[in-house]
Amino acid sequence: MVRFENVKKAYKDVAVIEDLNFEIKEGQLVVLIGPSGCGKTTTLKMINRIIEPTSGAIYIDEEDVTKINPVMLRRKIGYVIQQIGLFPNMTIAQNVEIVPKLLGWPADKRRARTEELLRLVDMDPEQYADRYPTELSGGQQQRIGVLRALAAEPPLVLMDEPFGALDPITRESLQDEVKRLQKKLKKTIVFVTHDMDEALKIADVIVLMKDGEIVQAASPEELLSKPANDFVIQFIGKHRLTNEIEIETVEDVMRANPVTVTKSIGTAESVALMKRKGVNTLLVVDEEEKLEGAVTIEAISKYGKGGRTIDGLIDNNVVTIPSNADSREAFDTLIQNKLDYLVVIDEERKVKGLVTKTSMVKALAEVVWKDNGNE
Ligand SMILES: Nc1ncnc2c1ncn2[C@@H]1O[C@H](COP(=O)(O)OP(=O)(O)OP(=O)(O)O)[C@@H](O)[C@H]1O
Ligand SMILES: [Mg+2]
The missing domain is CATH 3.40.50.300 (P-loop containing nucleotide triphosphate hydrolases)
Structure with missing residues (x-):
């Protein structure tokens, strides 16, 4: 034409x-x-x-x-x-x-x-x-x-x-x-x-x-x-x-390699590790890396005694989410339950990562950042 x-x-x-x-x-x-x-x-x-x-x-x-x-x-x-x-x-x-x-x-x-x-x-x-x-x-x-x-x-x-x-x-x-x-x-x-x-x-x-x-x-x-x-x-x-956009599953928004310890670790060593890693919570796992719970800096400072292990200070009620779950589900759970974090686990309850508000925002920001690339 x-x-x-x-x-x-x-x-x-x-x-x-x-x-x-x-x-x-x-x-x-x-x-x-x-x-x-x-x-x-x-x-x-x-x-x-x-x-x-x-x-x-x-x-x-x-x-x-x-x-x-x-x-x-x-x-x-x-x-x-x-x-x-x-x-x-x-x-x-x-x-x-x-x-x-x-x-x-x-x-x-x-x-x-x-x-x-x-x-x-x-x-x-x-x-x-x-x-x-x-x-x-x-x-x-x-x-x-x-x-x-x-x-x-x-x-x-x-x-x-x-x-x-x-x-x-x-x-x-x-x-x-x-x-x-x-x-x-x-x-x-x-x-x-x-x-x-x-x-x-x-x-x-x-x-x-x-x-x-x-x-x-x-x-x-x-x-x-x-x-x-x-x-x-x-x-x-x-x-x-x-x-x-690939922030569909929890795996896309989680922070990988969270700091884990076993329950035989001492309280002083735990605090030192937290300081070094800049975290206020350690995930406690067994020998097979399976999640047992978490220990917080508050729990140690309140109830911990020098020379003892963290066993007994562990909170076993941490909220978990499977790594293949929808990332929106993680977001909703975090916000609705006013949680600081969710522990990401696989089918065998092995720890894969941690979803925090910061990690979610980071994943989203990455998308938004690229999104604005031509503005
Ligand atoms: N009469 C003219 N003399 C000199 N340069 C001109 C003249 N008319 C247009 N141009 C130049 O030609 C180029 C193309 O202009 P054109 O109007 O085709 O752009 P456009 O893609 O339609 O832009 P816009 O999206 O702003 O409408 C521009 O750099 C413009 O400054
Ligand atoms: Mg024109």
Whole structure:
């Protein structure tokens, strides 16, 4: 449907698009995404000749766009510009009907189409059709901008961040609508966004750009599972990680190698060990590393006697959790029972680790930290 061949765009000597080679197939919804200034709008505007390439060629249905009269070209291509761009001196209906009118649709057909479209975005035609753009909220104006591009049912629609100013709910419903229209009416749509959630939701193909070049063009699934390089990983970071977060089991959040002792150890030695390791509790195990209980610094200082072992000071009621249990369960148990720690054990009651609030927070922080990698 649309093909870029060695397309370059430079202003003075500064290249903003470098050697773009890319094909958009009929009926596809292609999302251009990338950091601000990477060339998304420029790429879009070269399709309908608002911007002319410095070199290279763009074909629509195998026809070189420079051979098509720009006015005729734009009637066949719906376009939602980044700044909405409604004509302030025209009513909403007149704005929506611009292209249908140019195409010579009769007035009643145009009006019916306008009313149909307004209802599509939950705007009552009675109330809105004859208002002027300034009498609408920013989000409502943006919806009209989208409708205007769809009014004449063009086969190709270009949308430059069309939902930027919308609340999440309207945004979702318009995303669904665009997706539905694309499927139902077999439209080809080139859609620019900053929002990876939006891209992943609606795209057949995501084209990730950086500094005027395509870094990767792939389906959402492929982009997530086979990112081409670190830039891609960084750009899709949080989405990739939501698939990969591995703090599912207690084992993922526990502190391994907790300090253990046997009950034959002396109280003075226990205190020295606690000091050295910077802990206030020692786990007591038998010869097979199986958990017997715990001894705290409080218990030793209250009831311990020099020269004696810790046997008799051991609390046998420590709360345990299996290492393969859900980490959320560990969190709930810790919080609800106001515990300082849980002892992680395996099937044979051997000590594997310790879950504390600190260890949970650390595991979570690691995820959050990586999560914020592209902010
Ligand atoms: N008329 C111009 N003269 C010189 N440089 C320009 C001109 N128009 C755009 N540029 C530059 O071209 C680059 C690409 O701009 P473009 O508008 O395509 O970016 P974008 O990816 O759409 O960014 P955004 O996400 O902020 O909308 C930018 O660095 C911009 O400064
Ligand atoms: Mg832009």
